[in-house]
Structures are given as C-alpha cells and as structure tokens.
Amino acid sequence: MNADTTASSSPPASGRISFLGCGSMNEAVLAGLLAAGTPAGNVTATVRRPERAEELRRRYPGLTVLAENEDPEANSKAVAGASVAVLGVKPAGITALCRSISPALGQETVVVSVAAAVTIAAMQAALPAGQPLVRSMPNTPLKVGRGAVGLSRGGGVTDAQLEAAAAVFAGAGKVVFVPEEQLDAVSAISGSGPAYAFYLAEAMAAAGTELGLDADLALTLARETVAGAGLMLAREDADPAALRKAVTSPNGTTERAIAAFDAAVLPAIIAAGARAAAARAAEISRELS
Incomplete structure (x- = not known):
C-alpha cells in the first residue's frame, strides 16, 4: 500500500x-x-x-x-x-x-x-x-x-x-x-483546517474594513484572495514557503506585514490552536470510551 x-x-x-x-x-x-x-x-x-x-x-x-x-x-x-x-x-x-x-x-x-x-x-x-x-x-x-x-x-x-x-x-x-495514533493530528490540521482558512478570510475582511474599504468590497477581496492562494497551493509539489517568498519583495509592503505577523508570533499561535484541537480530540475519545 x-x-x-x-x-x-x-x-x-x-x-x-x-x-x-x-x-x-x-x-x-x-x-x-x-x-x-x-x-x-x-x-x-x-x-x-x-x-x-x-x-x-x-x-x-x-x-x-x-x-x-x-x-x-x-x-x-x-x-x-x-x-x-x-x-x-x-x-x-x-x-x-x-x-x-x-x-x-x-x-x-x-x-x-x-x-x-x-x-x-x-x-x-x-x-x-x-x-x-x-x-x-x-x-x-x-x-x-x-x-x-x-x-x-x-x-x-x-x-x-x-x-x-x-x-x-x-x-x-x-x-x-x-x-490510528496520528488521526488526532490529522484532525487538527486538515479536519479543522478549513475553519482556520475561513477565520483568516474573516480577519482579512475585517482588516480591510478598518483600513477604510467598504465591507462588501473587503469581504470580496479577502474571499477571492484566500481562494486563489489555495488554488496555487493545490498545484503539484507547491511549496508554501516558496510561494510566500515569491510575493515578499525585499523591504516591500508584504515583508512588513510578515514581520508584524512574526512579531506577534503568529506561527506559535497557529501551532497552539492545532495542539488544542488535537488535545480535544483525545479528550473526546476518552469520554466516549
């Protein structure tokens, strides 16, 4: 197999x-x-x-x-x-x-x-x-x-x-x-993962509104951007780090945004969420047994 x-x-x-x-x-x-x-x-x-x-x-x-x-x-x-x-x-x-x-x-x-x-x-x-x-x-x-x-x-x-x-x-x-012992991790990444992407789109739309965009326009931009990025990731052998770097020009606007995310330890926040999801799956297994 x-x-x-x-x-x-x-x-x-x-x-x-x-x-x-x-x-x-x-x-x-x-x-x-x-x-x-x-x-x-x-x-x-x-x-x-x-x-x-x-x-x-x-x-x-x-x-x-x-x-x-x-x-x-x-x-x-x-x-x-x-x-x-x-x-x-x-x-x-x-x-x-x-x-x-x-x-x-x-x-x-x-x-x-x-x-x-x-x-x-x-x-x-x-x-x-x-x-x-x-x-x-x-x-x-x-x-x-x-x-x-x-x-x-x-x-x-x-x-x-x-x-x-x-x-x-x-x-x-x-x-x-x-x-089977890895299924809780699978659940934390792909099972719950679509909600993480939707959550990101929500946050992007809210940020656009805060910057002065019309709410409907901000939502459209966030929705289409997340969906389009997902299609790029769906290509064979797509590397998220390489795709991110291709958009991140030195000393440009995207680099400044990524620096702000890093300062807020966003990767650690996402990892903490995944750990919480996996831990909850394990808790439910114990409760059901």
Missing part, C-alpha cells in the same frame, strides 16, 4: 455504497463520490427525518434515501449487500449504530467511520468479529473536489479492502494512510 493516493489516479468506487447518517460531513463525502462518477443508483443513504430524505433526493437525482422515522430498519436495509458502509452519525451514537447493523452486515462489507474521536477498538467491540473496519478523518472541501482524508485500518483489513474504502473518498480529494 502506497503512502497516499489521489483523486486523479483513482476510478469511481465500485459496488453498492451506503451512507448511514447524512449530516454535513457524510454529505460532503457523498457529494464528492457522486461528482467523481459513481452512479447515484449505486448509493443508498439514511437520515432520520423524511423531510431531509426528500431534500437529498432532490439534490442528488437517482439517490436512494431511507428515513429512520418512517422505517426503523432503514440502516439495516441500507447495509444489506453493500460493499462499503460509511457511518456518519455523531460520535456518541457510533457504537450503538455498529451494534444495530451488525446482523445485516456481510462478512466482506467494509465499515468506514467518519466520526471523530471514536477509536477502532471501540467500534470493533460493537461489530461482528473480523468485520473489516476503517476509521477516517475527512474534511468538508470534499464537496468541491479538494478534500483531504486520513485513513487508518483496523486489524485484519486487507490492502484491497483499504483501497475500497479509499475509493469512496479519492474522487474528491487527497487520501493518506496513517496509523
């Missing part, structure tokens, strides 16, 4: 794919999967409310969506015969969901969890012995084909089964394989 795989080198996922729970993260994975070419007719999703089911059917024509409030067996029906089952309910409900679907799972169905902080051991204890299990940490840019996903395999998961799990995500972003 290679260290990572990318959307451009992976075919659409094959077999039937089930999404149990379809909140913001599981819908991001679902949207990326469909955008990558997997037919909607090969996918089943479950939600609680009929209204949400109808919303998803309208948004993704051909998708089968079952509502638990109408059919208490919706989750079991969705996983029956599935090649991959993606569990996207809240962390507190993951082990209960594992127990409830266990009788309906096929021996070869690869169970993939997108729930933060719930350990492989906790899920394996609630699943049939030997059930292939992969824990993931995706992020919301999967919706636009630029996601980042960390995958960790449970005991006994074959390379082929791990590839099947990766194929669910690979059409919409970069997939990396890491040991």
Whole structure:
C-alpha cells in the first residue's frame, strides 16, 4: 500500500455504497463520490427525518434515501449487500449504530467511520468479529473536489479492502494512510483546517474594513484572495514557503506585514490552536470510551 493516493489516479468506487447518517460531513463525502462518477443508483443513504430524505433526493437525482422515522430498519436495509458502509452519525451514537447493523452486515462489507474521536477498538467491540473496519478523518472541501482524508485500518483489513474504502473518498480529494495514533493530528490540521482558512478570510475582511474599504468590497477581496492562494497551493509539489517568498519583495509592503505577523508570533499561535484541537480530540475519545 502506497503512502497516499489521489483523486486523479483513482476510478469511481465500485459496488453498492451506503451512507448511514447524512449530516454535513457524510454529505460532503457523498457529494464528492457522486461528482467523481459513481452512479447515484449505486448509493443508498439514511437520515432520520423524511423531510431531509426528500431534500437529498432532490439534490442528488437517482439517490436512494431511507428515513429512520418512517422505517426503523432503514440502516439495516441500507447495509444489506453493500460493499462499503460509511457511518456518519455523531460520535456518541457510533457504537450503538455498529451494534444495530451488525446482523445485516456481510462478512466482506467494509465499515468506514467518519466520526471523530471514536477509536477502532471501540467500534470493533460493537461489530461482528473480523468485520473489516476503517476509521477516517475527512474534511468538508470534499464537496468541491479538494478534500483531504486520513485513513487508518483496523486489524485484519486487507490492502484491497483499504483501497475500497479509499475509493469512496479519492474522487474528491487527497487520501493518506496513517496509523490510528496520528488521526488526532490529522484532525487538527486538515479536519479543522478549513475553519482556520475561513477565520483568516474573516480577519482579512475585517482588516480591510478598518483600513477604510467598504465591507462588501473587503469581504470580496479577502474571499477571492484566500481562494486563489489555495488554488496555487493545490498545484503539484507547491511549496508554501516558496510561494510566500515569491510575493515578499525585499523591504516591500508584504515583508512588513510578515514581520508584524512574526512579531506577534503568529506561527506559535497557529501551532497552539492545532495542539488544542488535537488535545480535544483525545479528550473526546476518552469520554466516549
């Protein structure tokens, strides 16, 4: 198994794919999967409310969506015969969901969890012995084909089964394989990371307003600048330090701004935030276990 795989080198996922729970993260994975070419007719999703089911059917024509409030067996029906089952309910409900679907799972169905902080051991204890299990940490840019996903395999998961799990995500972003003990760090950088970029755009817009720009204009400039910089970073082998230096002329305006950031120890502030996010993920794991 290679260290990572990318959307451009992976075919659409094959077999039937089930999404149990379809909140913001599981819908991001679902949207990326469909955008990558997997037919909607090969996918089943479950939600609680009929209204949400109808919303998803309208948004993704051909998708089968079952509502638990109408059919208490919706989750079991969705996983029956599935090649991959993606569990996207809240962390507190993951082990209960594992127990409830266990009788309906096929021996070869690869169970993939997108729930933060719930350990492989906790899920394996609630699943049939030997059930292939992969824990993931995706992020919301999967919706636009630029996601980042960390995958960790449970005991006994074959390379082929791990590839099947990766194929669910690979059409919409970069997939990396890491040991489970590194998933909290992955969560701190890429899972929470989109919020950091949005936070930066907010701060830039506020700074523009403070400098006298119209608020809407400042927001437009901040939004387009962060989005454009992201596209430059998305190029193969892009180096953020090199890109920054290319914009930073000696004794120019950008150099003065970077000096102010350094004086405020901005890199240390960002590192402290990432450490806090990783520590909170570890806390949640302990609370759930």
